[in-house]
Amino acid sequence: MPVCRMDLADAGSPEKIVSLILQYESNLSIPVPIEELCRQLDIEDFQDLESEGFEGGLLTDSDRSFGFILVKKGYEERRRFTIAHELGHFLMPHHIPDREGQFLCSRADMLRLGAKETDRRERMEAEANRFASLILIPPPALRLALRPYREPDLAHIPKLARDFKVSKEAMARAYAQHHEKPVAILVTRHGKVLRCYKHIQFPFVVPSKGAPVPAGSLFHRGLHEQNIASDPAECIPDLWIEVKRGERAPTLYEQVYAQRDGFALVMLHLEHPDEDEEAEERDLEESWRIGFRGKRR
Ligand SMILES: [Zn+2]
Incomplete structure (x- = not known):
């Protein structure tokens, strides 16, 4: 069932919001159609952001009665992350911009993962990044994609x-x-x-x-x-x-x-x-079991 903003009204954390979206959108395709999802969640439009030093922005009000996402031109992957980050600000009503009606986010904001407990702005940016990461790389889809890759490899x-x-x-x-x-x-x-x-x-x-x-x-x-x-x-x-x-x-x-x-x-x-030793022991045990089974036959 397609998710709408009402469905997310009670969720406050990035993890909760994403898990609700995934519940409603159980067939979400990969790559996640982020712009489509934004429109479904009441983002009206996207505009190029030209302000020097910023990656993205969001025009909205405290009631979130409208929302426009601003995004710097550039690599598609980076744009998608910025869009998802701004959607995160939009969906978390406790996120309040420095300047009324407008969030502006820099490259450093997009990389922020941790935050000082006392720094409200840092915490918001870190939350928007967690949201962006979770919605673009939904953990269930990633786990499925990792299944053939049990041995870690940078490739x-x-x-x-x-x-x-x-x-x-x-x-x-x-x-x-x-x-x-x-x-x-x-x-x-x-x-x-x-x-x-x-x-x-x-x-x-x-x-x-x-x-x-x-x-x-x-x-x-x-x-x-x-x-x-x-x-x-x-x-x-x-x-x-x-x-x-x-x-x-x-x-x-x-x-x-x-x-x-x-x-x-x-x-x-x-x-x-x-x-390694445990794996060897397991293999050995397994071979014994097979051996015993073999003998019984
Ligand atoms: Zn931000």
Whole structure:
């Protein structure tokens, strides 16, 4: 059944709103037809945004009696994210713009994930981003798409990004969150860490924003061809994560995907010491069971 704005009236969080939309729109196609969805949810029109330094905007009032989305011209994937972000502001009535009647959002706003508890504006921007990410990459659709990709591999990111029509970074973020294996994906530029997206079970990543990619990393070994994921290579875990003294270190793999303009993604994938052994034990048990069954026949 097509969703309408009334259906979302009681929802306040991005997660709740998206889950309601997905309930009503159980056959939502991928890539999500975001502009169509906006119109269905009472966005009247889209206009090009020309204000320097801003990616998107929303013209509306406090009752949300009308809504126009403003979006900067550019890559389709980026436009789609901006549109979804502005729809998020529109659907969350507790979002109040700095200037009456108009939200204006910058590139930094579009990347904001965390917020200081006390900063209302930061919190709104982070919520609009969570909404955009969830509606363009609906978790049930992503989980389905990840099914053939049980072993983490950076080569999946460009493919999935194309399928969902989102940027590689937006996909990297969702991939790190939703992959069944603990991974972390770092966005780097000119050898420095810009952002890090990680699975909830992945340990704390030591190099922080602005820090150089560690000297011993695969990133610095050889030339990485653009738009081709390198083979995964084992690395010293201490390069990226803290290994407590006396504890057996997990096995850590790195993979690099070089992009243009000095950007590169680095994926870290963890295998716990027992994971391999446990898998071996399971295989062995399985072979015994099969063996016994065989004998009985
Ligand atoms: Zn915003």
